[in-house]
Amino acid sequence: MPDSLVIKNLNASIGERPILKDFCLTVPKGEVHAIMGPNGTGKSTLSKVLAGHPDYTVQSGSALLDGEEILGLEPDVVARAGLFLAFQYPSEIPGVTIANFIRAAIVARQAKGAPFDAKAYYAELYAKMDALKMDRKFTSRFVNEGFSGGEKKRCEILQLMMLKPKYAVLDETDSGLDIDALRIVSEGVNRMRGPDTGFLVITHYQRLLEYIVPDRVHIMWDGRIVHSGGKELALELEAKGYDWVKTELASA
Amino acid sequence: MAEIDDNLAQREAIEVDRSKGDFKYEESYAFDAGVGLNPGVVDYISQVKGEEPWIREFRQKALKIFDGLPMPTHWATTDLDNIKFEDIRYYLAKGQKAVRTWEEVPDDVKKTFERLGIPESERKFLAGVEAQFDSEAVYSRMKEELEKLGVIFCGPNEGLRDHPEIFRKWFGKVIPAGDNKFAALNSAVFSGGSFIYIPKGVKVAQPLQAYFRINAENFGQFERTLIIADEGSEVTYMEGCTAPKFETATLHSAVVELVALKGAKIQYVTVQNWSANVFNLVTKRGVAEEGAEVRWIDCNIGSRLTMKYPGVVLRGKGARGEVLSIALANDGQHQDTGAKMIHAADDTTSNIIAKSISVGAGRSTYRGLVHIPKTLKNCRNNTECDALLINEHSRTDTYPAISVRGQKNSVQHEASVSKVSAEQIFYMMQRGLSEGEAMSLAVNGFVNDLVKEFPMEYSVELKRLIELQMEGSVG
């Protein structure tokens, strides 16, 4: 299926421990899908497996990005194919400034030897930083080093906006954010919404979904999706709690 | 706010209380190799022991190596030059054979060991005890059940004579005679020590234990220990060392070789409390095969000069090596200790934690070697050295050498030097402790995380020894 991220019967493990079990999900471009579920159910594993993290082993299944298989590719190849992962715990990269980092990522997407338009780059970078209410001094700060939780997440969204992927996976982007930061980050994501981008928003709480209103909500349990619905499902889950998932949905 | 007396740090550090080890008895020796070292002395020792020709040759060859090697004073302390090899007695024995029951031990020797508390300890919990008085083992006892399991615990003579198929293969292989000058010396004149074999899969729950004691003046003690833990076996070995005070310097130069075969674990614990005129120059090294673990727990409180760097050669994939070391150097003492980790296989890890305390004009030195060659991958070493300086002119040195190549190997070395803060002492004194008590408490706190790793019996002893050392340090 073109214009979709299609994950089919994905089985993946860390070491000997199976985590994703016949996981299936389709995210079409232009839609925002949310995955909710309790801790330890495999939500973060899903994001890492899609991004090609070397710690995870894929046993079987496929993940097609606009029809192209991305499982088994090197992480940078997956990223250039159009998948962006906003990390739950972004790494600190000492000595590498944000400006140089994003620039390197953009250059990696250009044709080899193509000239880099630094002026346009900075204009765009500054505009997006303004939108995220980030101080321009951030460009010369080292990536995530000494950042607060909120600053790290804003920096993730800045990269998302600069790299313009086809699909973005936001892994617990709301964790560690106060209400103001949550609003700013969500606005950034909402600004990116449109027919050319699909979103997969992974979250533990319904709160984020008040700001980033999803088209579809999926409930994940023990390595697979056990229930899907519209945006109202998030509210239902909030009201009934994860015990409901455990007792009713998971056993179904 | 009350000021801590600035001069307290300058006051004299106390004499060590050696109530447990500082006594001696008149001894008359049936065998005495005389003073000085030459091929004749080596032959005499070999003859008295009734050794096979190959051992005699091993000794003679080692003597040549010893004569040919210079003193390592180009890197080590020149205090070594004060050892007068020509004045030392290299072999002294009463002609005794190791006896099996406490009642058989000669009365005078028994008195010595009673003061050391050996039978008591043995009754309490020790699996086996080997006690060495000057050159020869005088008492050896092992619980019957261990013998039934096939555990061998004897001296080098018996070991090489009765179980050559087990011991000869490794004897002098982990530490060849040419390793260093003092290993060569030991190889030439060794006498006594422990040879231990733990059969496959046998896990010895209680520690095996040895005591070494020097009783005669101007005497050199050169015991030799070889422990082989066969596949999947586990053993802990503990040694304690004491000597009375003599007017002249005494030399202790041991060689300890450990072999942990596939999946085996050896833990070797030493509490060294030689009197302050003993030169304690010991070579200790273990080999760890695949998945095996060698752990040295080394505590040096006594001696005039100790030079000892327990090592592990990590020869098998996934092997682990560890050295935990505590050194306490008081006035006139130099504890020159450390560790060596030679990585020789993939996925090997090593850990070194060394803590030293220098009291009065005492000096403690850490020397370390960590080597990861080019062919290896996924090896890790972590080293921490912490030095505590108690008095104004206490001294500490740290000399690690780290060499890394290969893929995905990582090493981390950290060292720090600190003192007990006046604030800390004041705080404790405000709670009613004396200065000495406060200092002891602070020092025990400094080594606490390491002491916890010691077997219970030893950790209590160690804390007590540290307290004794610290009491006078602040006047």
Next chain:
Amino acid sequence: MSTLTAPAGVLDAARQSADLAQTAGHAWFDALRRQGWADFQRLPMPTRDDEKWRFSDARSLSLDGYAPAPEPTEALVAALIARSHFVARPAALIVHVDGHCVLRPALSPELTAQGVRFETLSDALRHHPALLQEHLLKHGAGLGGAKFLALHQAWLRAGYVLFVPKGVEVRQPFVSVNWTSHDGAAVFPHALIVAGEHAVVSVQDYHLGATPDARALAISACDIHAGTGANVSRLAVQGWGSRTQSFQVDNTCGGRDALITSVNAAVGSRRARLENTVRIDGPGADVRLYGISVATGEQEFDQRTLQIHTAGQAKSDLLFKNALLGKARTIFSGLIKVAPDAQRTDAYQTNRNLLLSPDAEADSLPGLEIEANDVKCSHGATTGQVDENELFYLRARGIPLEVAQELLAQGFLEEVIAKVEDEEGAEALRGMLSAKFHQA
């Protein structure tokens, strides 16, 4: 047919003796050079067993085949001067090519009026013999390079003297550039920096090969004397050609409340040895020593440092970072020595090595000798590869593996580059370090 004799090199007594004429007229200086020659003859070459040369490839040391080079051509001089402008507006610039001064420093009248002096060694010999006699080579090489420093002393005549008098603050950097060009050139550049009480001075020393693969022997030395409350910062870049053997012996003395910052960078030479000794003689002094290198191919960078605290209540902090590629090797051997009465000393030493190739080797010998108890001293050494999580994070943004590794390596080095206060100097350094990743 006439017999060809090999050109007499730096080991030739007659040639050294003849060279003394170049600095004739100063008996004490003449004696100094003769003493250097005598010491050089007397001292043995280091061997592998020498503790001060542990891990370094002492066996391959050879001083054969190097000779003082002839004067460079005008065209070469012009080209190299054009390449010497690392700083757009230095306080003054001095350039040497193959040991010959080709650009004499022109000091502004203001600085001259304030008593600042920046002169070639031979000019200073004539104008300020007392200053030289007081400070020049006052401390020998205690870290193993005595023989090499002796040869430097025997052939000493190139270099500069910088004197900033009491209370004078010069913010613009003084820049010295030494080039080697002639094949087999032997050069012995010297830098003498004297900062009076509360003077402020910043220096940049560039040691470079005119061609990337220049073959030379370079034995340089630097004496820094920082008076009470003086602030001295120095950037020294070792970028000799890739077939050069270089030795550098730096001695720094810091008086009461002096603030000294030095950054030693290494990119060039086949083998390069740095010996850096700092003596902290006054309380309140604050000395910061940084080292940085990118070692590639079969380069050996051998760094030996000594922080001597004779006065208490002073601080020294050292950070040496090395990134290694190819079959390169770095050796860091550092010692902090706290004298018996130097109470309340703060002294730190850190060495971090980043292995970017399985064939590279990083050796670390961080040492402490502490004889006072009321001190804060620590050292740390780490050697490892780039962090796997950081690498994944970069690659998850689409950055290819090699680029990601280089970015991380440059990030690793940035901590030291940031210590170079002068932005132009930092940028020059960044460029030279970065270029090495692409040659490798």
